[in-house]
Amino acid sequence: MSQGIYKYSNLPILTENVLDIKEISTEKDVSFSNKISIVCFLGSDIKTAKASLFNLNQIVYKRYYPKPFFQAVAILPKATESEYLNVINELSVFTDLSKWHFIYADTTxxxxxxxSLKTPYKLNKNGYSEYAYIIDKELRLRGRKDDEDTVGGELFGYNMRSVSTLKNKLKDDIDIIYYQLKKTAEKEQRRKREKSQ
Structure with a gap:
């Protein structure tokens, strides 16, 4: 399904009031507020993490990082800094990392x-989730309510191990959010014009 079912409508809100990343991080300049954030939890098993990270980077990040408001946030366990440094350096050889944020946090x-995402998923013992999540400018988790591949239809996250999911679902759904932003901005401009006439 290359043309997402929500192509010209709004992407459903699945969770309100997601915790802002700045609440758990000392890197005060990183926030979910007023951003379109793709968030992943990569855990301490570097081999698994690297495959997921590189998929997400190649298929999604490289396409969207020039867009306004876009950022990608990887949550990493404290004490994995040195291992991740090698992975991040490897990534930086072929990627502009200016919109990637790598945040180290303790388990709690x-x-x-x-x-706070309120998904049916769990972090594994290494702190890893195989899903990437969309958090919008108002700190709301976005996804699908009638996904044909999900029991009950609700799609809370996008499997980073699946190239087709990233290509056909995550990209479609990010496009919808940007389409909505564009429409909202156009509506706002019209309103201002009408007011000034």
């Missing part, structure tokens, strides 16, 4: 943030 804070 990582779990707090993950729980």
């Amino acid at each position: 804070n990582m779990q707090l943030l993950f729980n």
